[in-house]
Amino acid sequence: MPQDAHKDRDGTTPAVLTDEELRALDAHWRAANYLAAGQIYLMANPLLTEPLTAGHIKPRLLGHWGTSPGLNLVYTHLNRVIKARGLNALAVWGPGHGGPSVLANSWLEGSYTGTYPDVTRDTEGMARLFRQFSFPGGVPSHVAPEVPGSIHEGGELGYSLAHAYGAALDNPDLLVACVIGDGEAETGPLAGSWHANKFLDPVHDGAVLPILHLNGYKIANPTVLARIPEPELDELLRGYGHDPIHVTGDDPVQIHRALAEAFDRALDRIAEFQRTAREERVTERPRWPVIVLRTPKGWTGPAEVDGEPVEGTWRSHQVPLAGVRENPEHLRQLEAWLRSYRPEELFDAEGRPTADVLACVPQGERRLGATPHANGGLLTRELPLPSLDRFAVPVDKPGAGMHEPTRVLGGYVEQVMRDTATRRDFRLVGPDETASNRLGAVFDASGKAWQAQTIQVDEHLDRHGRVMEVLSEHLCQGWLEGYLLTGRHGLFSCYEAFVHIVDSMVNQHVKWLKTSRELAWRAPVPSLNYLLTSHVWRQDHNGFSHQDPGFVDHVLNKSPEAVRVYLPPDANTLLSVTDHVLRTRDYVNVVVAGKQPCFDWLSLDQARAHCARGAGIWEWAGSADGDREPDVVLACAGDVPTQEVLAASGLLRRHLPELAVRVVNVVDMARLMPQGDHPHGMPDSEYDGLFTTDKPVIFAYHGYPWLIHRLAYRRTGHKNLHVRGYREMGTTTTPFDMVVRNDLDRYRLVMDVIDRVPGLGVRAAAVRQRMADVRSRHDAWIREHGTDLPEVAEWTWTG
Numbered sequence: 118m119p120q121d122a123h124k125d126r127d128g129t130t131p132a133v134l135t136d137e138e139l140r141a142l143d144a145h146w147r148a149a150n151y152l153a154a155g156q157i158y159l160m161a162n163p164l165l166t167e168p169l170t171a172g173h174i175k176p177r178l179l180g181h182w183g184t185s186p187g188l189n190l191v192y193t194h195l196n197r198v199i200k201a202r203g204l205n206a207l208a209v210w211g212p213g214h215g216g217p218s219v220l221a222n223s224w225l226e227g228s229y230t231g232t233y234p235d236v237t238r239d240t241e242g243m244a245r246l247f248r249q250f251s252f253p254g255g256v257p258s259h260v261a262p263e264v265p266g267s268i269h270e271g272g273e274l275g276y277s278l279a280h281a282y283g284a285a286l287d288n289p290d291l292l293v294a295c296v297i298g299d300g301e302a303e304t305g306p307l308a309g310s311w312h313a314n315k316f317l318d319p320v321h322d323g324a325v326l327p328i329l330h331l332n333g334y335k336i337a338n339p340t341v342l343a344r345i346p347e348p349e350l351d352e353l354l355r356g357y358g359h360d361p362i363h364v365t366g367d368d369p370v371q372i373h374r375a376l377a378e379a380f381d382r383a384l385d386r387i388a389e390f391q392r393t394a395r396e397e398r399v400t401e402r403p404r405w406p407v408i409v410l411r412t413p414k415g416w417t418g419p420a421e422v423d424g425e426p427v428e429g430t431w432r433s434h435q436v437p438l439a440g441v442r443e444n445p446e447h448l449r450q451l452e453a454w455l456r457s458y459r460p461e462e463l464f465d466a467e468g469r470p471t472a473d474v475l476a477c478v479p480q481g482e483r484r485l486g487a488t489p490h491a492n493g494g495l496l497t498r499e500l501p502l503p504s505l506d507r508f509a510v511p512v513d514k515p516g517a518g519m520h521e522p523t524r525v526l527g528g529y530v531e532q533v534m535r536d537t538a539t540r541r542d543f544r545l546v547g548p549d550e551t552a553s554n555r556l557g558a559v560f561d562a563s564g565k566a567w568q569a570q571t572i573q574v575d576e577h578l579d580r581h582g583r584v585m586e587v588l589s590e591h592l593c594q595g596w597l598e599g600y601l602l603t604g605r606h607g608l609f610s611c612y613e614a615f616v617h618i619v620d621s622m623v624n625q626h627v628k629w630l631k632t633s634r635e636l637a638w639r640a641p642v643p644s645l646n647y648l649l650t651s652h653v654w655r656q657d658h659n660g661f662s663h664q665d666p667g668f669v670d671h672v673l674n675k676s677p678e679a680v681r682v683y684l685p686p687d688a689n690t691l692l693s694v695t696d697h698v699l700r701t702r703d704y705v706n707v708v709v710a711g712k713q714p715c716f717d718w719l720s721l722d723q724a725r726a727h728c729a730r731g732a733g734i735w736e737w738a739g740s741a742d743g744d745r746e747p748d749v750v751l752a753c754a755g756d757v758p759t760q761e762v763l764a765a766s767g768l769l770r771r772h773l774p775e776l777a778v779r780v781v782n783v784v785d786m787a788r789l790m791p792q793g794d795h796p797h798g799m800p801d802s803e804y805d806g807l808f809t810t811d812k813p814v815i816f817a818y819h820g821y822p823w824l825i826h827r828l829a830y831r832r833t834g835h836k837n838l839h840v841r842g843y844r845e846m847g848t849t850t851t852p853f854d855m856v857v858r859n860d861l862d863r864y865r866l867v868m869d870v871i872d873r874v875p876g877l878g879v880r881a882a883a884v885r886q887r888m889a890d891v892r893s894r895h896d897a898w899i900r901e902h903g904t905d906l907p908e909v910a911e912w913t914w915t916g
Contacts, residue, residue, distance in 0.1 A: 134377050141476035142193055142373050144463060145225065148474045149189035150417055151458040152221035152243070156250035157182060157436060158451060163243040164460055164468055169452040171442040178441070179251035180258045181214035183434040184298060186416040187330045188218035190376065191296055192485065193477065196226070198380045200479040204292050207284055207490045207603070209269045211277030211307075212298030212330065216258045217250065219486075223265050225470050226478045228486025232265045232638055240468030262632040262639065266486035268493070268602040273625050275304035279595020281325045282313040284490065284603045286596065287541040287583075291323035291490060292387070299331045299340035306591035306622075311357040313592060314405050315569045318581055319394035321541060324387045327359070327407045332414035334431035343411070350409070360386070360404040365411040367429075372412065379408050400580060402568045417457070419450055493604030494640025494702070500543060500606050501536040503529065505696055509721035510688050515737055516716045516763070516914025522756070523650050523712040525688040526695055527558035530608065533699070534562035534583065537606075544600055546585040546593040547610040554610050554650045555712040559584055590618040597645065598626055606643045606699065613649040613709060614656065614665040623672065623705060630703050631676040641702035648695070649709045652819070653843055654757035654856065660849035666820035666842075672707050673786065673824065677795040682707045682786040684819055686759040687717050689724035690784060697728065709819060711756045713852075716914060718759070731785030731797060732807060737916060738763055738780035740770050747779035749870050750808050754783040755819025758842075761856055762817045763914055764863035769870060770916075772884045776874070781807050789828040801833065810834045813873035817861055818842040839869055853905040857895055864888040 134142070155163060157180040162173040188210060199206050210219055223229040224246050229236055236242045236249075249255030256263045259272040269280045281295035301307050317325065331343040342350055347363065354361045362382055364375045383406035390403040415433020420426070427437045438447045438454075463474050482488055489495045508529045510520050530545060537543040545551065545559055552560075564579025565586050571578050585596055590611060597607045626645055633639040649668065656663035672680050681704050685691040691710045698706035718735075719727055727733055741747040753762040759782060769778050783789065787797035789804075799807075808814050810833045818825050822842035829835055846858040856862040871877045871885045878885075891906075898906050 134374055138197070138377075138477075139370065139373055141473050142197060142377070143369060144471070144473040145196065145475075145477055146189055146193045146369070146373075147458045148225060148463040148470060149193065149218060149221045150186055151455060151460050151463065152224060152246070153185040153189060153217035154182065154418070154455060155243070155247045156180065156217045156220060158441065159247045160252075161244065163247055164240055164464060165452070165455060169448060169455070171448060174442045174448070175252065176442070177251075178436045178439060180217055181435050182217070182418055182437055183334070183414045184212040184215050184330070184332065185218045186418070187332055187410065187412050188212065188215050188296060189222065190372065190412065191294070191328055191330070191410070192218065192222040194376050194380055195294055195485060196479060197377065197477045198384055199483055199485070200477060202384065203483070205290050205483065205488070205490070206292045206294060206485060207268070207488055208266065208485050209277045209281045209284070209293060209295040210260045210267070210271055211269070211274070211296050211301045213271045213274055213300070214258045215271050216256070216260050216264065219260045219264050219267065220246065220250065220256070223486035225474065226484045226486055228265045228484045231487065238469055243464075243468050262629055262636060266484075266488060266491045268491050268599065270625060270629060273621060274298070274301040275306035275591070276595045276598075276622060276625075277301065278307055278310035278325070278327060279313065279592050280599035280602075281327075282310070282317060283596040283599020285317065285323035285325050286544065286600055287321060287605060288323040288490070288603065289321055292384075293323060293325045294328060295325060296328045296330055299329070299333070299343050300335040302329060302342050303340065306589075306595065309589040309592050310595065311359070312587065312589075313596070314358050315402065316566045316585060316587065317405075317568065318566065319391050319403060321581055324391065324405070326383055326387065329354075329407060329409045331409065331411045332416075333429070334414050334434065336434050337431050354407055354409070358402070358404060359407040361407050361409050363409045363411070367413050367416065376410065382406070383408060419454055422447070422450065490603045492638070492640055493602050494642045496604035497640070497643060498540070498542060500533065500699055502696060502699060503532040503536065505529070505692050505721055507532070508692055510717050512689065512717045512720040512723075515718045515916065518717045519714045520688045520717055521555050521712055521714055522685070522688040522691040522710045523648070524555035524558075526648075526691050526710070527556040529692055529695065530556060531558040531562045534559050538562065541583065542605040544583050544585055544597070544605070544607045545610065546597050546607060548590050548593055548615070549586050549588045550610060550612060550651070551584055551586060554648070556610055590615060591622065594619040594622045598622070601643050601645055604642065608646050608648055608699070610648045610650065612663065613652040613668065614663045616647065616649055616668045617665060617671070620668070620671055624675070627675040627679050627705055630679045630705070634678065634703055644698060644701040644704040644706050646698045646706045647708060649707060650712045652709055652711060653847075654755075654819070655711055655713045655852065657850050657852050657855050661847035664843070664847035666709070669707060669709065669786065669820050670824050672705060673828070675705070677787070677790075679703065680705050680707075681797070682709075683728075683784055684709050684755045684786065685728070685784055686753070686756050686782060687715055687719060687724075689717065689719050689721045690728055692721070693724045693728040694784065709755065715756050716760060727782070728784050731788040732781060732783040732799070734807065735780045735782055738766055739778045740766070740774070741777035741779045745777050747809065747812055748777045749874050750779045750781055750812055750814040751866065751870075752781040752783065752808065752814055752816040753818075754786065754816075757856065758817035758819055758861060761861055761863045761866060763916075764912055765866035765870070767914070767916065768863060768867050768888075772867075772887075773877070773881055776870075776877075786828065789825065791831055804832055805834065808832070808834055812837060813870070814838045815866055815869045815873065816840045817866060839873060841866065841869070851899050851903070851905045853895065853909045854899050857892060862892070864891050
């Protein structure tokens with residue numbers, strides 16, 4: 118049954134607020150409510166020192182009032198416990214469009230003025246605070262990067278709790294309070310995030326205090342968790358492994374007292390869980406507290422507008438009084454609403470918050486808007502990355518050996534994990550695929566984080582582990598984002614096809630990074646690094662459902678200053694690329710690499726040079742010498758396309774030895790873009806030097822072929838560009854049949870050369886016919902034998 122909000126589990130009554138504390142809390146809350154409402158409506162007369170007129174009202178009323186009073190209440194009470202207990206705390210504000218509240222509170226505590234000195238804590242600064250909100254040239258209505266103390270933008274719902282847990286990982290002295298709106302609580306990612314408590318280590322990690330704020334409505338509909346019976350909700354939260362503390366009401370005095378008791382009770386339990394785990398070695402998984410706060414939507418706002426109820430209904434979601442400039446009655450109601458907070462008691466004659474308002478506010482970096490954990494670049498340390506020479510595979514000549522690239526990388530990541538064992542600022546996350554993706558060497562350095570039951574057959578589970586595996590890409594992404602934004606490092610390993618599950622999340626993260634880059638006060642944070650493997654060309658066994666290389670297209674649509682995409686063709690280039698991306702800041706780096714045996718093309722030194730160029734000629738792979746222009750360029754990006762291009766080059770050398778073939782490999786996809794479109798883009802002169810301006814270019818690409826056309830469409834030689842790639846021709850079949858089905862195979866590439874090099878169509882017709890015959894023989898062979906043709910399966914580079 119729901120726990121009595123006024124009694125602890127042992128029947129004792131926690132300490133209650135004194136009248137002085139109650140007065141101060143209520144003053145702060147009223148001040149925050151006044152400032153939140155003022156931001157939505159006012160562009161002048163911020164302290165109502167004169168009667169309100171239409172001229173004081175913004176011409177466009179934007180923002181969200183409904184969630185604001187509840188967020189202000191939580192912020193106020195967090196201030197109290199932070200100050201009273203000397204806590205280091207971070208707050209994650211999940212409800213969408215909660216910007217007015219967090220802006221109001223950061224202005225009250227002075228952290229906003231500390232960040233933006235022109236928005237002073239006085240009448241003039243209050244006017245600026247009001248005018249800039251949702252105003253051209255101002256700030257958004259969300260808790261965006263511009264807001265001090267934020268690591269989470271509530272515009273897209275579902276990710277707050279995952280971000281909160283990511284922030285708490287390896288931050289043993291940090292409390293992360295996470296407000297979850299009842300609309301957000303209906304999303305799939307948030308529902309999965311409740312399981313994060315099974316991965317939180319009370320010894321090495323901080324604590325997350327979820328605060329489920331039920332105000333009853335979304336934009337226009339009731340919310341599920343607010344309408345189910347409270348005992349059912351209580352059972353749900355207990356089933357997730359939490360111990361709920363319920364606070365319900367609409368009387369400010371009663372709510373202040375009950376919420377203060379709830380916070381004290383929750384924090385006492387958290388402190389005891391951490392103490393027993395750290396001092397007494399208690400290993401039983403805690404039942405962490407969760408506060409369930411029920412208050413009316415739009416609380417303290419207009420009760421009724423135009424004869425319709427507003428407070429406590431969905432009508433308070435955005436702007437409760439929409440026609441203020443045109444409707445005198447609405448203007449009168451707005452003035453009465455604003456004056457109901459008694460601003461003359463909350464701000465002095467100069468507009469500064471009074472002593473009562475600030476009595477509960479902590480000082481310095483303990484203020485929620487000033488915590489360095491919300492500006493993680495301030496706390497970031499360089500990773501101690503090992504020398505690549507220890508892990509590189511020997512390459513005496515191209516194609517003489519084979520390795521599984523991600524298995525080679527696994528040794529490197531293991532060493533990174535070892536070298537960060539004490540400082541604990543690196544994590545590997547993924548959806549149950551670390552071993553499948555050949556990164557299992559990391560388990561020699563760290564097990565998998567796990568606080569739930571273990572049995573004898575389990576492997577690599579570790580209460581203090583830093584490998585994070587859960588079968589929710591959303592939760593993996595949210596953990597890592599929260600971890601990175603608070604100043605640590607990580608790598609997200611995922612099957613290529615299923616990383617699409619977080620398409621929208623990476624959208625939001627890129628937007629956050631783009632905006633953060635424009636804010637001088639935000640220090641750069643470690644990059645979000647994806648390793649996508651088990652890719653489209655080697656998912657022949659799992660079939661069509663596992664074959665989708667489109668995440669690269671999705672990412673390259675985003676802000677060019679923040680996104681990078683790399684397709685290393687072998688083990689040493691994968692090492693070089695990974696070493697690079699782990700050193701970067703403020704990027705989303707996507708690395709696509711295979712886990713199956715792959716030819717070793719480049720030595721480590723060659724790989725480093727090639728990756729630094731991003732794209733280059735492999736002279737040893739072609740037949741065009743340095744003094745002769747090529748007749749055709751064979752270009753490739755990705756491990757399987759590279760192998761097919763080299764096989765095609767070998768066939769052309771054998772069958773058409775007089776043909777001058779140039780092979781160009783692309784590692785950094787942005788190099789194909791014009792210099793003005795991306796920081797890594799090539800100047801036209803360099804691009805033309807590689808690909809020529811007038812010769813056919815046959816490009817074998819890892820993903821969807823039209824991406825290459827989009828990246829290069831403004832290049833001089835684009836009309837000569839012919840791209841082969843994945844065309845949604847997938848199934849369960851042999852590895853080589855995958856490339857044949859998509860016309861990416863070596864024989865098709867040779868046919869493309871013959872079709873596009875002037876004069877070859879007639880002269881090399883017999884060669885073309887032989888290539889087509891092999892493709893036909895291949896189809897019959899696999900249907901009879903279930904394996905690829907011997908000349909394909911046993912092929913090696915003999916250049």
